[in-house]
Amino acid sequence: MIENGQTYTHDFKFTQDEVNRFAEVTGDKNPVHTDAEFAAKTMFKKPIMHGMLGAALFSKVFGVLFPGEGTIYLKQSLSFLKPMYVDIDYEAIFTVKEVIKDKHRAIIETLIKDKITGNVCTSGEALVMNMDRI
């Protein structure tokens, strides 16, 4: 069962090929994500990951790992604080802020940090429900 103050971490990185496939399936073909030549002329200097690909990591962790099966995703706030790049190691960090036991809900802080620099790239908060695990 999920408890107040509990944390869960999940390491990840995405390749350029995965970013290209995300662009293809979502239709988000902004060239800043997929075209190195275009990206080189922007403030980012090289292709950046879609912010929503990072956010999809939160969804993955909630749905399959923590709390896992049966989780229903109710809310998510997202602040895209710094660009994320391909082939860089990131860590998604989940901290349980509040358990609403009678509603089987929890408020969970969601962060993505660059594993080398420690910089927070994405921050936010989720509200999830799980009848068996919260």
Next chain:
Amino acid sequence: MIENGQTYTHDFKFTQDEVNRFAEVTGDKNPVHTDAEFAAKTMFKKPIMHGMLGAALFSKVFGVLFPGEGTIYLKQSLSFLKPMYVDIDYEAIFTVKEVIKDKHRAIIETLIKDKITGNVCTSGEALVMNMDRI
């Protein structure tokens, strides 16, 4: 240039194959999205789209359509109010709530509605920046 009160709409639907590809690339392989037999035993009755796939539509519109090229995505809040299903027609509706001219930023309400029932499935608010178009 983006103006206060301006709206923009974008129709979309996703197939089961696209949902499967989204599951594959993001790693969010919760069977409620991809396994009809599993989904039939849940409250949803049939596979549901990933909420973040709907949210990725917001990112697509901001990045390539409205305001379009050069948009930087700063914040997004998301409330997943109702499940979304494959092969159903949805409409993403964007309403400019506030233009912060000197910072080239705008607060934009983001909704996804079922085109037949009119039900709001996802609601939220975005903060975006575009040096040329806001």
